[in-house]
Amino acid sequence: MSPAAALVLEGVSVLVGRRRLFQPLDLTVTAGRITTIMGPSGSGKSSLLALICGTLAGPLEPQGRVLLDGEPIGHLPPERRGVGILFQDDLLFPHLSVGENLLFGMPRRPAGATGGRAARRQRARDALAEADLDGFFERDPATLSGGQRARVAVLRTLLAEPRALLLDEPFSKLDVELRSRFRRFVFDHAQNHRLPTLLVTHDGTDADSAGGPTVTLACPETNEEP
Numbered sequence: 001m002s003p004a005a006a007l008v009l010e011g012v013s014v015l016v017g018r019r020r021l022f023q024p025l026d027l028t029v030t031a032g033r034i035t036t037i038m039g040p041s042g043s044g045k046s047s048l049l050a051l052i053c054g055t056l057a058g059p060l061e062p063q064g065r066v067l068l069d070g071e072p073i074g075h076l077p078p079e080r081r082g083v084g085i086l087f088q089d090d091l092l093f094p095h096l097s098v099g100e101n102l103l104f105g106m107p108r109r110p111a112g113a114t115g116g117r118a119a120r121r122q123r124a125r126d127a128l129a130e131a132d133l134d135g136f137f138e139r140d141p142a143t144l145s146g147g148q149r150a151r152v153a154v155l156r157t158l159l160a161e162p163r164a165l166l167l168d169e170p171f172s173k174l175d176v177e178l179r180s181r182f183r184r185f186v187f188d189h190a191q192n193h194r195l196p197t198l199l200v201t202h203d204g205t206d207a208d209s210a211g212g213p214t215v216t217l218a219c220p221e222t223n224e225e226p
Contacts, residue, residue: 005070006031007198008067009026009027011026012064022220029164031195032196033196038215045200046168054077082162082163097139098141105157124137131151133148136148146173150174164196164198167201172201172203
């Protein structure tokens with residue numbers, strides 16, 4: 001995998017008609033760094049992540065530029081942006097086994113290249129073993145605990161080989177002990193894969209654990225025009 005050198009936001013905001021949800025944001029997140037985005041409910045935190053990964057839906061409109069490894073990605077469809085995202089819910093496919101969930105997002109190599117079906121399955125098994133889920137390839141996701149499901153969701157995102165990682169409050173539904181362990185699991189993987197990472201959270205403990213800078217979205221002036 002070839003991670004991005006940086007995720008760069010230039011004058012980024014989200015528009016509703018002629019109103020901005022937050023003041024234009026200029027931000028650079030370098031490889032392996034975790035930057036936390038905070039702000040009150042309704043300030044546009046999740047909309048910011050949707051803008052970056054290309055899933056912002058009307059009537060919301062993007063403003064500004066998003067670059068990965070120096071290249072603008074705003075014109076690309078979500079599947080070509082190279083951005084992985086984790087949500088509060090794990091969103092595992094219930095009709096697929098744990099292993100099939102992992103294989104679903106993994107890139108398929110051209111015919112004849114290394115990384116055929118057997119290699120992809122072995123890679124998924126190795127990832128499960130690394131996450132203390134050895135032997136879970138054939139398991140039904142419905143049989144997993146909340147923490148196990150959360151780890152599978154992280155592995156599925158990482159095996160898709162993203163060049164940047166977005167975290168939309170993925171720890172908020174976990175109890176205190178599990179939250180601490182899972183948060184460390186996610187942060188360690190993001191740093192080991194040298195992924196520029198944006199974390200949206202309401203929890204100051206998440207921000208402290210991330211160890212990077214914290215940015216609070218600023219509300220626009222009421223009389224300001226975009």
